[in-house]
Amino acid sequence: MVARTWVGRFCVADGHVDEEGPWLSSLIRQRPDDEPDELYVLVEPASPDSAQYTAQLVEVIAQLYRKDALSLTGALTRALRAAHEHLLDWNSKSLPEHRIGAGSSCLALSGVDAYLAQVGPSLAYVRKADGTLRRLHAAENDFDNALGMAPDFTPHLTRIAFEPGDLAVIASSSLDTVAPEAVVERILSRPTDDILAEFYLLGKDTPNLAFVLLSCFDEPLDTPPDYLTHEGAAREAQGVPLDDQQPTEIEGILVPVAAGDSPELAEASLAHTIPGDDWHLAKMPIKQQVDEIKESAAPLASPGVSIRGGGSNIRYKKTTGPGLPIPQLQIPKLAIFAALAIALVAFVVWWQLPGSVAESREDRFVEHVAAAREYNARAQAASDPGLKRQLLTDARASLDDAANIHDDDPDVVALQADITAALNVLNAVYEVKETAVVVDLAQIVTGDLGATQIALGGDSTYVLDAEGGRVLRVPVAGGVAETIYEQGTMVNLTTEGQPIEITWSDATASLIILDDQRQAFTHFPGQGTLPLVVRGTESLGSLDSISTSAGNLYVLDRGQNQVWRYLPGQGGYDSERTALLDSANLTNATELAVAQDVYVLDAQAGVRRFVLKTEAPFTLAGIDTPLVAPASIAVLPGSNRVVFADTGNKRIIVATSDGRFLRQIVSPSFTDLRAVSIDEGTGAMYILNGDTVLRATFPP
Numbered sequence: 037m038v039a040r041t042w043v044g045r046f047c048v049a050d051g052h053v054d055e056e057g058p059w060l061s062s063l064i065r066q067r068p069d070d071e072p073d074e075l076y077v078l079v080e081p082a083s084p085d086s087a088q089y090t091a092q093l094v095e096v097i098a099q100l101y102r103k104d105a106l107s108l109t110g111a112l113t114r115a116l117r118a119a120h121e122h123l124l125d126w127n128s129k130s131l132p133e134h135r136i137g138a139g140s141s142c143l144a145l146s147g148v149d150a151y152l153a154q155v156g157p158s159l160a161y162v163r164k165a166d167g168t169l170r171r172l173h174a175a176e177n178d179f180d181n182a183l184g185m186a187p188d189f190t191p192h193l194t195r196i197a198f199e200p201g202d203l204a205v206i207a208s209s210s211l212d213t214v215a216p217e218a219v220v221e222r223i224l225s226r227p228t229d230d231i232l233a234e235f236y237l238l239g240k241d242t243p244n245l246a247f248v249l250l251s252c253f254d255e256p257l258d259t260p261p262d263y264l265t266h267e268g269a270a271r272e273a274q275g276v277p278l279d280d281q282q283p284t285e286i287e288g289i290l291v292p293v294a295a296g297d298s299p300e301l302a303e304a305s306l307a308h309t310i311p312g313d314d315w316h317l318a319k320m321p322i323k324q325q326v327d328e329i330k331e332s333a334a335p336l337a338s339p340g341v342s343i344r345g346g347g348s349n350i351r352y353k354k355t356t357g358p359g360l361p362i363p364q365l366q367i368p369k370l371a372i373f374a375a376l377a378i379a380l381v382a383f384v385v386w387w388q389l390p391g392s393v394a395e396s397r398e399d400r401f402v403e404h405v406a407a408a409r410e411y412n413a414r415a416q417a418a419s420d421p422g423l424k425r426q427l428l429t430d431a432r433a434s435l436d437d438a439a440n441i442h443d444d445d446p447d448v449v450a451l452q453a454d455i456t457a458a459l460n461v462l463n464a465v466y467e468v469k470e471t472a473v474v475v476d477l478a479q480i481v482t483g484d485l486g487a488t489q490i491a492l493g494g495d496s497t498y499v500l501d502a503e504g505g506r507v508l509r510v511p512v513a514g515g516v517a518e519t520i521y522e523q524g525t526m527v528n529l530t531t532e533g534q535p536i537e538i539t540w541s542d543a544t545a546s547l548i549i550l551d552d553q554r555q556a557f558t559h560f561p562g563q564g565t566l567p568l569v570v571r572g573t574e575s576l577g578s579l580d581s582i583s584t585s586a587g588n589l590y591v592l593d594r595g596q597n598q599v600w601r602y603l604p605g606q607g608g609y610d611s612e613r614t615a616l617l618d619s620a621n622l623t624n625a626t627e628l629a630v631a632q633d634v635y636v637l638d639a640q641a642g643v644r645r646f647v648l649k650t651e652a653p654f655t656l657a658g659i660d661t662p663l664v665a666p667a668s669i670a671v672l673p674g675s676n677r678v679v680f681a682d683t684g685n686k687r688i689i690v691a692t693s694d695g696r697f698l699r700q701i702v703s704p705s706f707t708d709l710r711a712v713s714i715d716e717g718t719g720a721m722y723i724l725n726g727d728t729v730l731r732a733t734f735p736p
Contacts, residue, residue, distance in 0.1 A: 039148045040255045045076070048239055058091035059208060059246040065102050065111075073108060073146035074103050078246045080183040080208045082137035082157050093119055093138055093183070100380070101144075108144040109193060112153040116140065116183070116191050120155070120466035123184025131400060131437050139174070141206040148198040148252055150336055150632070152206070153191040156182025159209045160194075163224050165201025170343075171217070173209070198252035203228055207235075207247045214239050228253075235706040241368060271342070355488055388406050397441050404438035407431075408451050415458060419708040421658025421697060425462055431455050463660050466735045468703035474722065474729040475510045477501070489668065490724040492713035493540035494561050497722050497729055498547050500538045507535050507549055509561070510729060512715075512722070520559045521549050529553065530567045543587030543604065556608070559660045569608035581628040585671075590616075592628040592636065596619060599634055599646075618649040627680075631671035633693065635678060642666060643680065645695060654695030661685055668711035668724075688712050688721070690735075705730060 047057030056062065059080060066072045078160070079094045081087040096114045104111035127135040135397045139157030143150055152160055152172065156179065160172040174192040179185065196204055204222075209659050211220065228251045239245040277326040411431035418424040432455050438448050474497065478483055486503030492512075498520075500509045505523030525532045533551030540547055547559040548568060554576070556568040572590065573579060577595020589602040589609045599616045602609035616634055620711040625644075627637035634646040635654075642663040656663075663682020671678055676693045686709050701721075708726035714734055715721070721734040 038255050039198065039252055041198060041250055041252050043074075043248065043250050045246075045551075046232070046236055046239075046404070047247075048242055048245040051241075051243055053236075053240055053362065057246070058094065058250065060246060061094045061098050063102055069106055071146065073144060075112075076143045076145075076248045076250075077101075078143075078205065078206050078208065078248060079138045079183075080210070080244075080246070080352070082139050082155060082179040082185070083169070085133065085134050086138050087486065089136055090138060090269045093110065093140075097140070097142065101142075107154075108146055108149075108151045110142050112142055112151060113191060116142065116153060116155060117189055120183045120189045122324055124187070124189075125720040127184055129440075131404075131440060133187065133573070134208065134400070135181055137185040138491070139177075139182050139209060142207050143204065143248065143250065145397045149194040150198060150204065150250070150675055152194040153193075153198060153582055155189075156185070157209045159207050159211055159338065161205040161207075161220070162194075162196055163203050163205075163223055165199060167225060169221055169224060177209075198250075200252055200254040203231070203251040205231075205248065205249050208245050210242065210245055211235075211239070211247070214242055214245065230612045254573070264449055296305045312320070350414055351352065380580060401438050401441040401445075405445075405447055405451070407533065408434040408438065408455075412451065412455055413459070421462060422655065424461070424657050425660070428459050428462065428607075430457055432459075452478075459660075462658055463700045466699050466701045468705070468732045471703060471705045471723070471730040471732045474501065474514055474731050475720050476515055477508065477517060477727040479728075481508070481573065485727055487727045488710060488723060490711045490713050490729065491538050491540045491543075492715055493547055494545065495563060497713065498538055498540070498559075499724065499729065500535055502535070506536050507538060507559070509559075510720050512731070521557060521565055523551075528567055530557075532557065537582045539582050539584050541584040541587070541589075543584070548589070554579055558608075562615075567610075569610045570602060571610045572613065572651075581631045583628045585630040588630075590628060590630045590634075592622070592625055594622050594625055597623075599628065599630075599636070616649060617646055620646070620651060627667060627669050628671040629678070631676070631693070633675065635669055635671065637666050637669050637680065639665070643669065643678070643695065652694075654691075656689070656691055656695055656697040659689070659700070663689070668713070670712075670714060672714055672716050674716040679712065679714055681709050683709045689724075699735060703732065705732075 045055060045060060045061075045062070047054055047055040047060040049059060057431075059074045060076070060078050062074060062076045064072050064074050072463075075098060077094050079090050079097070094300050096119050100109045100115035100118055104114055106114065123136055123138075127137075128424040130136075131598070137156065140153070140155045140160040142153045142158055154160065154172065154174040156174055158173050162170045162172065172192075172194055176186070187248045196202075198204075203226065212539060215223075223231060223238075225235065228249075232247075232249050233414055235247050239247065245349070248494065262393075274734075284725055350694050399521075408431045409436060411427045413432065415424045415427035418427060431451070434453055435448055435455065438445070439452075442448065466728050477487060477499065481501070481504065484503040484505075485501055487499050488502045489500040491498045494515070496511050498508065499517075501508060506519050507521035509518045509520050521532060523532055523534050533553035533555060535549050536552050537550040538547060541558075544558070545560070546629060549557040549559065549565075554573040556570040556573070557565050558568040559565040570591075573591075577593045577598075579591060580594045581592040582589065588606045589604070591600045591602070591613075593600060597617070597620055599622075600613040602613050603611045605611045622636065622638075624639040624641065625636045626639055629635045633652070636644045636646070638644050643654045643656070643666065644653045662714065665682070666689075667680065667681050667683050669680040671693070676689045677694060677698065678695075680689055682689050682700075686702065686706045688706075688709075690696070690699040690701070691697050709723065710726070719734050719736070721732055723730040723732065
C-alpha cells in the first residue's frame with residue numbers, strides 16, 4: 037500500500053461558485069533535483085477597502101512562492117512577508133480608514149508532508165484517522181495583526197504529517213457565520229467523500245467563501261508483471277511457474293524471488309538493476325521495455341472538482357508520496373513564454389499594489405479639509421463647552437488626516453493654528469509661574485511625617501500630619517510651626533486619638549478636629565484645644581469627612597450612604613442630626629463640601645452635586661482631561677465657585693457651582709499635589725505639595 041492524497045476545493049465570489057477565484061488559488065512548484073510540491077493560497081479581506089485587492093494578493097503570494105527555491109516553510113514565509121511588507125509600507129502612507137489588511141491561510145504540500153501558514157483572520161481544521169479534531173488559526177486572529185497591519189510579522193506555522201485517514205481543511209473565517217462550530221465538527225466527522233459536498237451546500241449562498249479539503253488515503257502498490265524482471269524470466273526458463281514468485285526487498289528495492297530461492301540468487305538478480313529504476317527488466321527488446329514502463333507509470337488523470345449537489349462525489353485526485361516515478365514532461369516554448377509573462381504581470385501587480393488608490397488621494401484631501409472647516413465653524417457657533425470641544429476635536433482629526441496627504445498645504449496649516457488657538461481658550465490653563473514656600477515641614481518637624489490635609493483660618497494654615505498623629509499650625513506669613521493637637525495628649529480628661537479630619541469654622545473662628553475614636557475637638561487660636569460635643573457619633577456608620585457652613589457641622593457617612601447636618605448648640609453640636617440625601621451610593625466618596633448645595637468627591641465619579649436631597653449634574657463640560665484622584669474640595673462663598681485639587685493630573689480645577697468648567701491651574705511646583713485652600717479676601721491660595729506648604733496668587 038502507498039499513501040496518496042486528493043484535493044477538493046471551491047470558491048464563492050460575489051455569489052458565483054468556481055473551483056478557484058479571487059480568494060483562492062493553487063499551483064505546482066518544481067524545484068531543481070526535487071519532487072514538485074503544491075501550494076494552496078487562501079486570502080480573505082480584513083477590512084472593506086481590502087476586498088478589491090484580495091485577488092492580487094492571492095496571485096502575488098502564489099507567484100513569489102513559485103519562484104522561490106527555498107524549502108516549503110522558507111518559501112511560505114518569504115512570500116507572505118514580501119506581501120506583508122509592501123502592504124505595511126502602503127498603509128504607513130494612507131489614511132487610517134483606508135488601510136489595507138488581509139488574513140491568509142496557505143497550505144504547502146510535498147508528498148504526505150504539509151505546512152500550514154496562517155496570518156490574521158484565518159481558519160483551518162485537521163482531523164486524524166482516529167477522529168481527533170484540531171481547530172487552527174493564527175495566534176493573533178484579528179485585523180490589527182493581518183497582512184499589512186502589525187509591524188512585527190510572524191506567521192503561525194503548523195506541520196501536518198498526513199497518514200491514511202487524515203484530512204485537513206482551510207477555509208475563510210466567515211465559515212463561522214455559515215455554520216456553528218459544532219456543526220462544522222459534525223460534518224468533518226463524516227466520511228471524506230461527503231464532506232466537500234456538505235460544505236458546498238452550506239456555503240454556496242454565501243457572498244464570499246473559500247474552502248479547500250485535502251485528504252490522505254491508502255492505495256494498493258501496483259506489482260509489475262513477472263516477465264518484466266530478470267528473475268522472472270530466469271524462473272520461466274527453468275520451468276518454475278511465475279505465480280510462485282514472491283517480491284523480496286533488498287537494499288530498499290523490491291525484487292520478485294521464487295519461494296525457496298537463496299539470498300544469493302536474489303542478490304544476483306539485483307545486480308541487473310538499471311540505475312535509477314525501481315524494477316528489474318527482463319532481457320527483452322529495449323523499445324518494448326520502455327513502452328511497458330511508460331504504460332505502467334503513467335499518472336492518473338486530474339479532471340478537477342465537479343460539484344452537483346449533496347450526492348456528488350469528489351473526482352479530483354492528485355497522487356503524492358512514495359510510488360512510481362514522475363515522467364519528465366516536455367513543456368512547449370509557448371507555454372514557457374506565457375509563464376514568464378504571467379510572472380512579469382504578477383511582479384508588476386505586486387509592485388504597484390494598491391497603486392490605484394493613489395488616484396483618490398487628492399479627493400480625500402479635499403474632503404478632509406472641507407470637513408475640518410465645517411467642524412470648526414460649528415464649534416465657533418456652539419455655546420456648550422462640551423459640544424465645542426467635541427467639534428474642535430473632530431476638526432483636528434480631519435486635519436490630521438489631511439496632513440497625512442499634504443502636511444505643508446497652507447489651508448491645513450492655517451486651520452491647524454485656528455483650531456489650536458480655540459482649544460487653548462477652551463482648555464483655560466492658568467500657569468502659576470511663581471510660588472513661595474510658607475513652610476517645609478520636613479525641615480522643622482522631627483519624627484514621622486505625612487501631611488494629608490490643609491485648612492485655612494484667620495492668619496494661619498493648619499496641616500494634618502497623619503503619619504505623625506498631629507495637627508500643626510503655620511502662620512501664613514511664615515514662621516515656626518506649632519503643634520496644636522497630638523495623639524495621646526490628655527485634654528480635660530479626654531485623650532486625643534489619631535486625627536483623621538480637620539475643617540475651619542468661620543462661625544466660631546476655630547479649627548474642628550475629628551479623631552479615629554469618633555471624638556471631636558476644637559482649637560481656638562491663642563487659647564488652646566478643647567473637647568467638642570458632637571451628639572451620637574457612635575451610631576454613625578462611619579466618619580469619613582467633615583465640613584462647616586453657616587455655623588453648621590456636616591459629616592460624610594459612607595457606611596450609611598448619607599450626609600448628616602448638625603445644628604450648633606450650647607457647648608458644640610449637641611443636637612439631633614438631619615439626613616440631607618434621599619438615596620445615594622457613597623461607597624467611593626472621599627471628601628465633603630457644603631454651601632447652598634452639597635458636594636461630594638468620589639474616587640470614581642469625580643465631583644457629585646446634590647440639590648434638595650437629589651443628585652444633580654456636575655459635568656465639568658469642556659474640560660480636556662478627566663479627573664484622576666480628586667481631593668480637598670471647597671466652595672468659595674464670595675464667588676460661589678467650587679475649587680478642588682486634581683492630584684492625579686497635578687492641577688487645581690475651578691468650576692461654577694453647577695459644574696461648568698472654568699479654569700485649570702498648573703505649575704511646575706505641583707510635583708506632589710495633595711490639597712488646596714483659598715483665601716478669597718487676599719486672593720491667595722495655599723497648596724499642600726508633599727510636606728511643603730506653598731503660597732501663590734489665585735486667579736480672579
